[in-house]
Amino acid sequence: MSQFSETQMAEFKRLVSRYPEGKQKSALLPVLHLAQNSFGGWLSEKTLDYVAELLNITPIEVYEVATFYSMYNLKPVGKYMFEVCQTGPCMISGSDNIIQYIQDKLGIKPGETTPDGLFTLKTVECLGACGYAPMMQLGKTYREHLTKDKVDAIIAECKSIAAE
Amino acid sequence: MGVKLLLEKAHVEGIRTYAVYRKEGGYRSVEKALQQMGPEAIVEEVKKSGLRGRGGAGFPAGMKWSFIAKPEGVPRHLVCNADESEPGTFKDRYLMENIPHLLIEGLIVASFALGSNDTYIYIRGEYAWIVDILETAIEEAKANGFLGKNILGSGFDCNIHVQRGAGAYICGEETALIESLEGKRGNPRIKPPFPAIQGLWQRPTVVNNVETLAAVVPIINMGGEEYAKIGVGRSTGTKLISACGNINKPGVYEIDMTISVEEFIYADEYCGGIANGKRLKACIPGGSSVPILPANLLLKTAKGETRYMNYESLSDGGFATGSMMGSGGFIVLDEDQCIVKNTYTLARFYRHESCGQCSPCREGTGWMEKILYKIEMGKGRKSDIDLLWDIQRKIEGNTICPLGDAAAWPVAAAIRHFRDEFEWHVLNQDQAQKRNYGLAHYAEPIYVPAG
Amino acid sequence: MSEQPLLKVTIDNITIEVPAGTTILHAARKIGGEVAPPAMCYYSKLEGSGGKCRTCLVEVSKGSEKDPRPMPKLVASCRTTVMDGMEVKNITSEKVIDARNGVVEFLLLNHPLDCPVCDQAGECHLQDLSYNHGKAGTRYEFQRRTFKKHNLGEHIQLHMTRCILCYRCVFTADQLTKKREHGVLDRGDHAEIATFIEKNLDNEFIGNVIDVCPVGALTDKTFRFKNRVWFLKPMDAHRNCPTCSGKVTLWNRGEEVFRVTARKDQWGEVEDWICNTCRFETKNASDWVIEGPRMIDRHSVISQGHYAGNIGTHVPTETFEAVNHGRQPQLLMDIHDVSKVNKPGSSLAKLKGPAHSKDFNNNQD
Numbered sequence: 016m017s018q019f020s021e022t023q024m025a026e027f028k029r030l031v032s033r034y035p036e037g038k039q040k041s042a043l044l045p046v047l048h049l050a051q052n053s054f055g056g057w058l059s060e061k062t063l064d065y066v067a068e069l070l071n072i073t074p075i076e077v078y079e080v081a082t083f084y085s086m087y088n089l090k091p092v093g094k095y096m097f098e099v100c101q102t103g104p105c106m107i108s109g110s111d112n113i114i115q116y117i118q119d120k121l122g123i124k125p126g127e128t129t130p131d132g133l134f135t136l137k138t139v140e141c142l143g144a145c146g147y148a149p150m151m152q153l154g155k156t157y158r159e160h161l162t163k164d165k166v167d168a169i170i171a172e173c174k175s176i177a178a179e
Numbered sequence: 180m181g182v183k184l185l186l187e188k189a190h191v192e193g194i195r196t197y198a199v200y201r202k203e204g205g206y207r208s209v210e211k212a213l214q215q216m217g218p219e220a221i222v223e224e225v226k227k228s229g230l231r232g233r234g235g236a237g238f239p240a241g242m243k244w245s246f247i248a249k250p251e252g253v254p255r256h257l258v259c260n261a262d263e264s265e266p267g268t269f270k271d272r273y274l275m276e277n278i279p280h281l282l283i284e285g286l287i288v289a290s291f292a293l294g295s296n297d298t299y300i301y302i303r304g305e306y307a308w309i310v311d312i313l314e315t316a317i318e319e320a321k322a323n324g325f326l327g328k329n330i331l332g333s334g335f336d337c338n339i340h341v342q343r344g345a346g347a348y349i350c351g352e353e354t355a356l357i358e359s360l361e362g363k364r365g366n367p368r369i370k371p372p373f374p375a376i377q378g379l380w381q382r383p384t385v386v387n388n389v390e391t392l393a394a395v396v397p398i399i400n401m402g403g404e405e406y407a408k409i410g411v412g413r414s415t416g417t418k419l420i421s422a423c424g425n426i427n428k429p430g431v432y433e434i435d436m437t438i439s440v441e442e443f444i445y446a447d448e449y450c451g452g453i454a455n456g457k458r459l460k461a462c463i464p465g466g467s468s469v470p471i472l473p474a475n476l477l478l479k480t481a482k483g484e485t486r487y488m489n490y491e492s493l494s495d496g497g498f499a500t501g502s503m504m505g506s507g508g509f510i511v512l513d514e515d516q517c518i519v520k521n522t523y524t525l526a527r528f529y530r531h532e533s534c535g536q537c538s539p540c541r542e543g544t545g546w547m548e549k550i551l552y553k554i555e556m557g558k559g560r561k562s563d564i565d566l567l568w569d570i571q572r573k574i575e576g577n578t579i580c581p582l583g584d585a586a587a588w589p590v591a592a593a594i595r596h597f598r599d600e601f602e603w604h605v606l607n608q609d610q611a612q613k614r615n616y617g618l619a620h621y622a623e624p625i626y627v628p629a630g
Numbered sequence: 631m632s633e634q635p636l637l638k639v640t641i642d643n644i645t646i647e648v649p650a651g652t653t654i655l656h657a658a659r660k661i662g663g664e665v666a667p668p669a670m671c672y673y674s675k676l677e678g679s680g681g682k683c684r685t686c687l688v689e690v691s692k693g694s695e696k697d698p699r700p701m702p703k704l705v706a707s708c709r710t711t712v713m714d715g716m717e718v719k720n721i722t723s724e725k726v727i728d729a730r731n732g733v734v735e736f737l738l739l740n741h742p743l744d745c746p747v748c749d750q751a752g753e754c755h756l757q758d759l760s761y762n763h764g765k766a767g768t769r770y771e772f773q774r775r776t777f778k779k780h781n782l783g784e785h786i787q788l789h790m791t792r793c794i795l796c797y798r799c800v801f802t803a804d805q806l807t808k809k810r811e812h813g814v815l816d817r818g819d820h821a822e823i824a825t826f827i828e829k830n831l832d833n834e835f836i837g838n839v840i841d842v843c844p845v846g847a848l849t850d851k852t853f854r855f856k857n858r859v860w861f862l863k864p865m866d867a868h869r870n871c872p873t874c875s876g877k878v879t880l881w882n883r884g885e886e887v888f889r890v891t892a893r894k895d896q897w898g899e900v901e902d903w904i905c906n907t908c909r910f911e912t913k914n915a916s917d918w919v920i921e922g923p924r925m926i927d928r929h930s931v932i933s934q935g936h937y938a939g940n941i942g943t944h945v946p947t948e949t950f951e952a953v954n955h956g957r958q959p960q961l962l963m964d965i966h967d968v969s970k971v972n973k974p975g976s977s978l979a980k981l982k983g984p985a986h987s988k989d990f991n992n993n994q995d
Contacts, residue, residue, distance in 0.1 A: 033340040035254075035297075038380055043362030044345050048304070060827055075813045076362075078826035082815040083364040083534075084345035086304045102266045103467055104423045106524045107516050140348070140528045141266040141467075142305050145508065146421055146429035155307040347817075364814070369681035369709050535795060535814075535821035537682050542736035545819040549772045566769055573732030576703045577684055 017054050040072050043080055047087055057088040093128040093135035095173045098152040101138045104145035113149045113161050133177055181435040182409055184397040184417045189277045197319035200280040208399035209325055212288045213333040221292035227403030229415035234260055234388030235506040237490055246375040247293055248383040255383045257295035259286060259392055260356055261302040264348040266467035267508025270419035271389035273431040275309050279316040285392040287325060288399055290337045293385055297338055301356050304345040313341050348532035352580045353386040366536045367580035390419050410436040414489035418507055425513035427451035436489035441478050443488050457513035460618055464493055465505020467525050468585030470592030472502050517615045518600050522593040523551040529586035540583040543574040547590055557608035564601050568594055637714040641665050642722045643953040644946050654707035654718055655686055664950040667720050668759050670844050671796035672708035679801050680708035684733045689726050692717035704729055734763040740775040742791045750846030752859040777822050783830030785851050785910050790822050793847035799839035806903055807833035837909040841892045841900050852910050853889035862888055864924035869917055873905035879924045887913045
């Protein structure tokens with residue numbers, strides 16, 4: 016079973032230390048982010064149980080939270096996840112075309128991962144970048160003012176990083 | 180050029196760093212507040228300023244602060260609501276990204292006023308890179324004696340922690356935010372008790388929006404009375420508006436609430452007019468949950484008066500002919516946009532974001548989405564429009580938290596003002612699949628700039 | 631010690647005095663069943679419950695003597711405490727009836743309506759609620775929600791499609807058992823009661839989730855499809871149980887014990903929690919000391935709306951009809967419009983023995 020490395024454990028301790036004694040459960044959301052980043056971009060059942068053990072709470076408390084929030088992936092995802100916003104302001108700025116273009120380009124539908132495990136396409140609801148629409152989240156940052164050319168460039172960029 | 184209190188220095192080279200921010204006059208309000216004023220005086224000053232909560236509800240901030248309970252021996256907390264998730268709203272992100280120290284400065288002053296030794300910033304999980312920006316700013320403030328123990332020799336200790344959410348619009352509701360901060364599902368609490376009495380870990384808590392807390396800085400620096408002189412009526416100070424949609428210059432603008440909606444849309448200083456030479460069809464002036472207004476009612480009130488960008492004027496006419504300032508998310512739709520589709524995507528958003536706790540919201544949001552999808556796909560009937568109206572009416576006001584209202588209002592307003600477009604959709608189903616309805620039936624919506 | 635001051639509250643024109651801290655719902659229950667709002671999620675014995683289903687919404691037409699302003703929105707009566715001089719409208723308020731009809735429609739929207747094969751039928755609170763408020767048809771024309779099936783072990787059957795997400799079973803597991811193993815997963819309209827990783831629920835006292843469930847989402851597997859509740863004779867019984875009070879209701883047919891439940895009060899709430907052994911594994915009549923027939927106010931379709939009995943010391947003498955211009959309480963849909971047999975005079979409570987068709991004939995005009 017995967018466990019946190021020493022640096023990850025130090026980060027875990029820093030997160031827990033921000034809350035009063037006995038309120039360590041408050042660290043659950045940040046710790047789940049840490050676990051997701053540490054163990055391949057998703058949270059397995061084992062990981063969830065591990066987090067419950069670390070925080071000394073019952074597993075169901077972790078399951079309830081992990082299934083509530085949309086950023087936690089409970090199934091394996093591709094190395095690069097294109098999370099394209101499709102809510103009102105992005106829609107009126109042409110996000111439908113961008114989503115369609117990515118689908119055609121990668122040959123996958125929203126919610127699917129390419130066979131090589133490199134890309135996952137996900138349609139999401141408002142990410143707070145309405146003025147820079149259409150946009151998507153890729154890893155830790157946003158890619159904004161998307162055009163077909165930009166999408167091509169992003170895909171090429173991901174492929175070249177993966178090839179290294 | 181209007182007055183700028185928050186973003187005046189936002190574009191100074193290197194303003195993200197402590198050194199530049201300090202050189203530009205940063206952290207003066209902390210010095211003034213902690214060394215010359217007491218907590219009560221600060222609350223008084225904020226009350227005098229007339230500052231209203233910038234998160235959407237517009238509740239007077241000073242009054243909210245004065246409600247906080249102060250039981251002996253129980254710690255109190257200030258929580259900054261940076262869970263900006265209302266479609267159309269991205270002003271807090273802009274502020275935190277560009278001038279993070281302004282928020283930290285406001286937080287220190289507010290923490291001192293409320294007696295919060297551990298203050299939390301709850302930021303939406305997707306703004307991951309901003310967490311780093313804020314944590315760096317906090318470290319810098321600490322290294323320079325503005326955070327930590329005995330700040331500026333005042334005896335006041337304060338630490339600020341940044342907590343990331345994980346994708347849930349509902350956590351922008353203050354009690355859901357508190358639940359989430361406690362490591363739970365973001366289910367809003369049933370009120371009372373209010374957070375000011377029992378909030379985070381059952382301790383007295385104040386939750387304020389990013390912009391509200393940043394506005395504390397100019398209020399302390401210039402005095403509440405001076406601040407209140409900016410703006411008009413009960414809309415005091417400046418407001419950040421995030422403009423998006425079919426305009427030439429989407430972005431975040433700081434306005435002093437005396438400008439007209441017309442000026443805001445067409446002036447080069449702000450939105451710069453409708454993109455691609457199109458005509459204005461409609462606008463959602465305060466974030467996706469507030470009522471959409473057709474061009475005629477947006478630029479003028481029902482009484483024929485000019486509509487201004489402030490709390491009172493935007494809500495003039497109530498929901499029948501007006502809208503709301505909300506969170507300042509200004510979404511502009513041009514003549515090529517389909518109101519049905521726009522309403523559908525918003526209904527889908529609210530269905531996706533309902534926590535599922537109370538029945539009207541859990542079931543009603545999904546039902547509205549399905550009917551709107553049906554109409555959008557050319558399968559609707561005329562009776563579906565009345566059904567939608569009845570559903571939204573039964574959700575509104577009957578839910579635990581305002582998400583129910585937020586889901587009901589856009590549907591209600593779209594039907595109220597654009598019923599002809601809905602009917603066209605269900606009566607001309609083939610046409611509706613091929614083209615958009617265009618402008619609505621109302622009197623000449625084409626804007627001709629004066630002069 | 632000074633005596634606690636009593637607060638005066640008026641509900642549907644009936645006035646009662648209650649101690650400070652009493653909720654509107656409890657004040658209404660104290661007056662009597664006729665004005666008590668229905669509660670699908672609130673459970674007085676479970677801390678933190680209530681506020682979610684919105685069926686108990688009432689209109690506060692006068693806030694208090696001090697601040698007579700009405701409350702702007704309908705409030706959840708289960709979580710709103712009374713103020714002195716407060717005036718509340720329950721079924722005398724058009725707004726309340728309208729909103730409650732809406733809530734009932736929402737609760738039924740994705741409900742499978744599989745009452746004919748549901749073990750809860752006959753004692754189901756959603757059935758009662760629909761009967762009183764619902765419309766005969768539905769305006770929902772989409773596919774109803776379904777869920778992946780979860781197995782909770784040999785004692786408890788979960789039918790997620792019937793669930794109304796009242797959270798009572800979650801509070802029960804939190805407050806009665808050592809470790810909660812099920813909870814509410816996911817969110818919004820696909821939120822569900824589940825264990826996430828397939829798990830048997832067998833903590834001592836977990837069986838009580840069956841009794842608190844207002845619908846047929848959690849039922850007793852040892853009683854599954856064995857009988858309809860209205861064919862069974864409820865008997866109070868007890869035994870010397872090392873774990874719980876041992877005070878139960880047996881549901882018998884002849885000598886045979888079909889199921890064991892906790893004893894429930896007139897609001898359908900458990901009086902004493904019982905252990906799993908009593909509930910699931912003690913099904914011989916000889917295991918029990920029979921006390922006598924259980925007087926049951928069946929809050930159910932089979933004897934709708936005839937609550938009786940006192941729960942406070944002082945109960946107002948006014949009747950709902952007397953102070954509301956002869957209007958009949960409870961029947962908001964008025965079944966008499968559509969049914970030939972259920973004439974207003976035909977009350978099951980007034981019958982001496984089991985009901986036969988001629989009983990209804992006698993009551994007909």
